[in-house]
Amino acid sequence: MPEPRGHTASRHCSPVGAIVLLAALLVPLATAGQTRPTVGQAGKDVPWVPTPDVLVDTMLEMADVSPDDLVVDLGSGDGRTVIAAARLGARAIGIEYDPALVALSTQRADEAGVSDLTEFITTDLFEYDLSQATVITLFLLPDLNLRLRSTLFTLEPGTRIVSNTWALDGWDDDPDAGNGWAPDETVVLDPCPTWCTSLLWVVPAKVEGTWRLSEGELSLDQTFQMVAGTLRTETGTIPIEDGRLRGTEIRFRAGDTRYTGRVDGTTMRGVAQTPSGAVDWNATLSR
Template identity: 55%
Template sequence: MNALLFPKRLLLALSIVLATGVLPRAQATDTYKPQVGQPGKDVVWVPSPQALVDTMLDMAKVTPQDLVMDLGSGDGRTVITAAKRGVRAVGVEYNPDLVQLSRNAAAAEGVSDRATFVQADLFKTDLSQASVITMFLLPSINLQLRPTLLTLKPGTRVVSNTFHMEEWEPDETKTLGPVGCSNWCTAMLWIVPAKAQGTWRTPQGNLTITQSFQMISGTLGSTRITGKVTGDQISFTAAGSQYTGRVIGDSIQGSNWTASRIN
């Protein structure tokens, strides 16, 4: 055989196979077909139904200003769907074959510029740039991620297929009917709340807030309050009056009231 007549890439692939008995990855993934339920590092691969992927992105209200990160991105469907909506999206996937499969799929859909994939452990990945996190993992993994998710910028949306976050109740839940979705059909949305816990000085007296995830309670002067923090928006009622405002670091700006943090 004349080596000069042989395409260089093929020759290289052939020599790797002969030397190692292993197909180089780019060749292997051309025919790679993941099996539902196949083992993954911490979670097996099961794809989200496309209808639920669409619902998850709808619930997160993704826009082209967002950066979506799918943790454990599987065959890349959530990332590619987001990219087809004009949104930048990154898939984090431990299995290198799934990463290559996803890159090939993104290229085939013409969205490789917006849909990128990193081969990495989701627990060792910096999530701080994401404005939307999507995931289909397990309750135990969600719980391990929960402290990190709560440090993300207030207003970051987290959407999970099926699995909850224990005491951090979802801000919204949607379950699709049997038409178009038969398994894994519930999506839950959490909006990372600003940190409002503490004591604040207001013209109406001190506002003391105890915060449990997005729920708040406490006192304004001697009046009890209950309310909620959604992203950087705070709202509570005190003696039948409704207060709303925006938490900006150590101050709260309301339409007709302000507060500054004491501690």
């Protein structure tokens, strides 16, 4: 085959060529004791199976990831979710037990030009402190999600959790039972790229207790993001219906009045839509 114009083949190896050749021979020797990760390999609690890139994008979009976020991927595999989050401008941390996957992720983040926004930590995901995270991404298994659930529920209200396929209620979750932590949103990709379901939860504010309103006393019970209870006024006691939290946002209905508002610790305030018009409301936690 003729050489490209302007180039002549050298029969002798230059010093630079010799170094390149030596490095090419030495690198495989240096890494001979280290196995390159393979899809499906066993992990500490769950094997490494990557989320399809299109589903990673969907999960991050549902979580509304922005440069204001700290995204933590629990069991981060080859780092693809962390890298994708960093490409959106977020700081992102991968927690991964397998050091070879951490090394691969670090290299991939470097190649993607997002090393400054990413960090990969070799540790057990159950040992990691999640309190600073604003978004948590999961592709684990239902029983592992259930083990994490109580920790996730106590995170800062508004923290978003997105999971590839598995809900938070364990293997026996029954969507009709109504006592689990149901997702706030579900997206199923069609066509399905092997794994196609993304589930979103927004950590709700905690409102269980008795609140003082100008019109009476509001007693609230809370099961994850679902809210029930009663409103006691001078004219009687009426049930709270359609009560729901999404982060710090609350909405519920009492009789023919629809309340929407925001929870800020021991106070809530917002707008009540009555049959005769909208009025401001506020409530204070009394016990």
